[in-house]
Structures are given as C-alpha cells and as structure tokens.
Amino acid sequence: MKTKERNSSTAQLDELDQHVGYALRRAQLAVFADFIAGQRGPVARPGQFSVLAVIGTHPGITQSQLCAALGIKRANLVAVIDQFESLGLARRLPSATDRRSNRLQLTSAGQRALQSARSAQARHEARIVKLLGAEGRRELLELLAKLCELKRS
Amino acid sequence: MKTKERNSSTAQLDELDQHVGYALRRAQLAVFADFIAGQRGPVARPGQFSVLAVIGTHPGITQSQLCAALGIKRANLVAVIDQFESLGLARRLPSATDRRSNRLQLTSAGQRALQSARSAQARHEARIVKLLGAEGRRELLELLAKLCELKRS
DNA sequence: TATTGTTATACTCTATAACTATA
DNA sequence: TATAGTTATAGAGTATAACAATA
Numbered sequence: 001m002k003t004k005e006r007n008s009s010t011a012q013l014d015e016l017d018q019h020v021g022y023a024l025r026r027a028q029l030a031v032f033a034d035f036i037a038g039q040r041g042p043v044a045r046p047g048q049f050s051v052l053a054v055i056g057t058h059p060g061i062t063q064s065q066l067c068a069a070l071g072i073k074r075a076n077l078v079a080v081i082d083q084f085e086s087l088g089l090a091r092r093l094p095s096a097t098d099r100r101s102n103r104l105q106l107t108s109a110g111q112r113a114l115q116s117a118r119s120a121q122a123r124h125e126a127r128i129v130k131l132l133g134a135e136g137r138r139e140l141l142e143l144l145a146k147l148c149e150l151k152r153s
Numbered sequence: 154m155k156t157k158e159r160n161s162s163t164a165q166l167d168e169l170d171q172h173v174g175y176a177l178r179r180a181q182l183a184v185f186a187d188f189i190a191g192q193r194g195p196v197a198r199p200g201q202f203s204v205l206a207v208i209g210t211h212p213g214i215t216q217s218q219l220c221a222a223l224g225i226k227r228a229n230l231v232a233v234i235d236q237f238e239s240l241g242l243a244r245r246l247p248s249a250t251d252r253r254s255n256r257l258q259l260t261s262a263g264q265r266a267l268q269s270a271r272s273a274q275a276r277h278e279a280r281i282v283k284l285l286g287a288e289g290r291r292e293l294l295e296l297l298a299k300l301c302e303l304k305r306s
Numbered sequence: 307t308a309t310t311g312t313t314a315t316a317c318t319c320t321a322t323a324a325c326t327a328t329a
Numbered sequence: 330t331a332t333a334g335t336t337a338t339a340g341a342g343t344a345t346a347a348c349a350a351t352a
Contacts, residue, residue: 014210020290021277026297027298034304062333073322074334100327100334127303143292143293148183150280231312
C-alpha cells in the first residue's frame with residue numbers, strides 16, 4: 001500500500017525528472033555502478049582506472065601533470081599512487097631534470113592490470129551502445145562535452 | 154613548458170574522453186557547480202533542493218516514501234530534515250494512521266525558499282538550453298533516462 | 307516479524323592549508 | 330618567489346548495523 005514506487009530507479013518524480021542536473025546524477029550513478037560491477041582486477045573504481053590509463057598512455061608523466069589532466073588535486077593523488085605502488089602496479093621514478101617531481105610509470109603488472117581494466121571497460125561501453133545505439137552514444141558524448149562549457153562563464 | 158593543458162576542463166585525455174562514464178562525471182560536476190553558483194537562498198545544494206521540491210509537491214509524504222522516491226537511505230535523510238526544521242523550512246507532523254512515521258510539510262518560509270530555488274533552477278536550466286538548444290536538451294534527457302536501465306540487468 | 311525513524315559509524319571523494327625540498 | 334610532492338584535516342555524500350517504538 002505504498003503510494004510511491006519503492007524502487008528508486010523507477011520512481012516518478014515529475015518535476016525533478018525534467019532537470020538535467022538530476023537526470024545527470026542518476027545516470028552517472030547507474031553508469032559507474034555498471035562499470036564497477038564489470039571490473040575484475042585490482043583496479044575496480046573509475047577514479048583509479050582514469051589514473052592508471054593516463055599513466056599508461058603518458059609514461060613519464062609527473063604527478064602534477066596527471067592532476068592537471070584529470071582535474072584532481074595533487075593532495076588527493078598521493079594515496080592513489082601509494083596504493084598503486086604497494087600493489088606493484090606503478091612506480092615513482094626521479095626526474096632527471098627536476099628533483100622535485102616524480103615521473104610515473106606502470107610496471108608490467110600495471111600494464112596487465114590496465115589491459116584487463118580496458119577489456120572490462122570495452123564490455124561496459126558495449127552495454128551502453130546496446131542501450132543507446134552507436135549514434136545515440138555519439139550524440140550523448142557531444143552533448144556532455146558542450147555541458148562542460150558551463151564552467152567557463 | 155607544460156606538455157599537458159593546465160586547465161582541467163580543457164584537458165586532452167584522448168582515450169578517456171571517449172568513455173561515457175568519464176564524460177558523464179565531468180559534465181555532472183560542471184552542471185552541479187553551475188546550479189550551486191546560481192542559488193541564492195538557504196537551499197543551495199542539489200540534494201537539499203530535491204528533498205525540498207519533493208516535499209513541496211507531495212505534502213504529507215513520509216520520510217521513508219521520500220527516501221524511496223529519491224533513492225537515498227533513510228539514515229541520511231534525518232540530518233537534512235533536522236536542518237530544514239532548524240531553518241524553519243519544514244516540519245515533521247505525526248501521522249494520524251501510523252505513529253511510527255512522520256508526515257513532512259513545508260512551512261510558509263519553506264515554500265518561499267522553494268519558490269526562490271525554483272527560479273534559480275529555471276535560470277540554470279535556461280543556461281543549459283542556451284548551450285544545447287531545446288531539442289538537444291530533450292535528447293539528452295532521453296538518453297540519460299535510457300542509461301538508468303543499466304541498473305536493471 | 308517487519309517497518310519507521312534514529313544513532314553511530316565508516317568509507318569515499320573532494321577541498322584547503324601548510325610544510326619540505328627543490329627550482 | 331614559485332612549484333612539486335606531501336601531510337593533516339575537514340566537509341560532503343553514501344553505506345551498514347543496530348536500536349526503540351510501533352505495526
């Protein structure tokens with residue numbers, strides 16, 4: 001005898017469902033949950049994956065550069081790299097030209113973990129295509145990119 | 154002499170920018186920031202706004218029903234309602250039929266706060282339409298709704 | 307037995323300030 | 330002076346377990 005739906009993902013919120021911010025938050029939670037559920041290896045979370053992937057494609061990148069690329073704070077990267085090092089996935093190497101900064105590299109275990117995470121990511125993305133269609137997904141990415149321009153105004 | 158962009162919102166992440174989850178997270182942060190920046194009254198955060206709005210459109214709703222509608226945990230709603238009560242925006246009224254539950258209502262100050270928050274929300278949504286176009290926004294809402302079906306699989 | 311609201315607690319993510327060692 | 334990495338800390342947001350009152 002509930003007057004409301006009890007399943008949060010099917011709730012009728014009339015007003016709120018027409019708000020881009022609200023729809024965006026709900027969709028992001030669903031997509032992240034699907035991403036996480038599909039990951040097998042030691043790198044299960046979106047934040048960890050993005051760090052691992054950028055180190056993989058930019059070996060030798062410094063922590064500050066990595067933070068700038070991902071839009072995260074230097075202070076918050078430290079624990080992530082600490083964890084990667086303790087898992088044997090990445091290394092901090094001294095820079096030859098600037099003794100303040102660390103150059104980041106994946107170990108071979110890190111490269112394998114990245115490969116595995118990328119496969120899971122590809123399957124995750126395929127589930128999205130199944131829902132939206134390839135064209136729908138492309139449109140979505142375009143619309144989302146436009147939304148980021150809100151930051152500059 | 155940076156090799157990467159230093160502004161997080163313009164960073165070139167090659168691989169990551171093609172990931173729906175990543176694009177979704179970045180867009181959501183930008184949209185929430187714009188929403189928050191535009192709010193004036195005591196209810197500045199998206200989570201607070203959604204609670205206030207649902208009480209406003211469903212006066213007499215119980216805390217459990219509200220949680221089910223928004224997909225949040227009962228334990229986490231308590232502090233929000235406490236805050237609304239201390240700000241004089243909402244009231245907990247005893248239910249006539251079930252002495253376990255509280256029926257939630259906005260005070261007149263709460264209704265004014267909701268009205269003000271809705272105006273700011275409308276201006277926020279208008280900025281989004283300016284970026285995406287009315288049709289782009291409609292498409293976006295449809296695509297986001299589809300993504301939520303990931304939860305059921 | 308099950309549900310409502312509540313407390314306590316913990317974990318993640320994010321943000322700031324301040325320190326050190328370098329530049 | 331300014332920057333890179335680090336520490337400490339604090340605030341949101343979210344999650345679970347357990348309890349008292351009530352169904």
